[in-house]
Amino acid sequence: MSDQPAAAEPRRLTTREAADRLGVKPETLYAYVSRGQLGSRRAPGGRGSTFDAAEVEALAARGTRREPQPSGADLAFRTGVTLIDPDADRYYFRGVDATELAGRYGYEEVAEWLWTGTLRPGTRFTAPPEALAAGQRAVAALPAHSTAMDRLRAAAVAASAADPLRFDLSPDAVLGTARALIPTLVGSLPPVAGAPGDAAAEAGAAGDAENDRDGADSDRTGLARGLWRRLTARTPDDSSLAVLEAALVLLIDHDLAASTLAARVAASARAHPYAVVSAGLGALEGPLHGAASGLAHRMLAEVLERGGAAPVVADHLRAGRRVPGLGHRLYRGEDPRAAALFALLDRVPAAGPALAAARDVVTTTARHTELHANVDLALAVLSVASGMRAEAGEAVFAVARTAGWIAHALEEYAERPLRLRPSGHYNGPRPPRALPLPVPLA
Structure with a gap:
């Protein structure tokens, strides 16, 4: 011993x-x-x-006196998709100014480049017949009052069920899924009654098969044209389609918005791409995210009806509501997406009244507080001027952002699984406690 x-x-x-x-x-x-x-x-x-x-x-x-913030404001991780520069009121996709990309290339071209790093002029996405048929059947089975977001979510689930290889998370398989899913979502939406025919869009929203695809002058509005006829019965002109195409590009991604975070959490759990997109669609539907453009649409329609912004803005302020379409927490000045879309809308003759109403809202509100236009107001100008329903901007947002969710999923699949698993801050009663007593049924 x-x-x-x-x-x-x-x-x-x-x-x-x-x-x-x-x-x-x-x-x-x-x-x-x-x-x-x-x-x-x-x-x-x-x-x-x-x-x-x-x-x-x-x-x-080590300085751990500070209470952890449950708001998630301290949640940050690496991403190479989007950089936002709040000092310059600009944002970039993989280092390239997003507004310049929107002015030069189409949605499918930018999405392909964002995913692969290779720009392929004339890129078109095509919906597989099986997936498109499944999506259209699922959408057709929904109640008549279903919203565009209801239909997009149903289409995503149906397309997933039609793909037995959806669990293959290799980069090539995920890219193949992405190229098929986006036109399937668009093609699953029913055309608006009276919308101009477009056989190629009906067959998969992949664009007009007669378009010249040999050079830089080829039509870049294939997916946009298919989406247009699912949002309005009006015949589009080139300038209107250019606005919709630019909106799709500009909305592809915007750093870690709520829907993108939801998509990355799903990808962290190794959910397949359809489930990743479904997670994003669920978060997007909130009134503080994708649905915000609908609020701006209704406000602009009321401004046009009442002949000026002053009474409408006054009603919002009197009720203690924020004026829709104004302000963005990431920019000091005007949202660069709104600025780019307003410049294009200036070239659309039919957009004149709605554009003037939007500027009237900004000017009227500026008398009380310095808030600038955001992308929701620009989407509202497009939807009001084009005879679209209030939910149209949300549908544009959802289709566009699908490409961004896929880009983030590709990043997350390359990371350690389940790394996005924060700890909860429990503030309930401390154990041990007695079992609850049952309450007799009335």
Whole structure:
């Protein structure tokens, strides 16, 4: 037997002592434990936990006094898709100015480049017949009052079910899925009654088969043309289609918006691309995200009906509501997407009244607060001027953003699985508690 004295047990702190030393709540202390930042041991008798005093001191020295923010504002991770420069009110896709891309290339061309790094002029996406038929059947089975977002979600699920290889997450397979899914979503939407015919769009929203595809002058509005006839019965002119095409490009991605984060979380769990897009569509439908353009549409329609923005803006302010289509948390001045679309809308004669109404809203509101137009207001000008329903802007947003969700999914599939697993900050009653008593049915 050794004559050496037993080593002294390191001093341990109770939960309250450790929390006080770190300057946090007990709930936060346990959050540190769940993250692996701090070890714990059950106290004698099994009541509560104890903490190594030296480990607590080391954690305090690292400056972990600040309460973790449950809002998710501190959630950040690497992405090479979009950079937003709030000082210059500009944004970039893979380092290239997004507004310049929208002025030069079509949606399918930019999406392909964003995914692969290769720009292929004249790129067209085609819906597989099986997937398109499944999407159209699913949409046709929905109630008549279903929204465009209802139909897009149904089409995504139906296309997924029609693809037995959807679980292949190799880059080539994901790209193939993306190229097929986007035209399937568009082609699954029913054309508006009385819309001008477009056989190629009906067959998959892939563009006019007669278009010249040999050079840079080929028609770049294939997908946009197919989407147009599903949003309005009016015959499009070239300038109107150019606005819709540019809107699709500009809305492809915008950093980690709520829907993009939802898509990346799904991809982190190794959900297949259809499920990733479904996750994005679900988050997009909120009134503070994709549905915001519908609010701006209704406001512009009311401004036109009442002959000016002043009474409409006054009603919003009186009711304590924000004026739709104004302000963006990431830009100090005008949303660059709105600026680009307004410049194109200036070339559309039919957009004149709605564009004037939008500018009247901005000018009227500026008397009280300095808020600039955002992309929702620009989409509203397009939808009002083109005789589209209020939900049209949301549909444009959803179709466009699908390409961005796929780009983020490709990034996330290359990362460690399930890395997007934050810890919850539990603030409920502390255990142990007695089982709840049942309440008799009335």
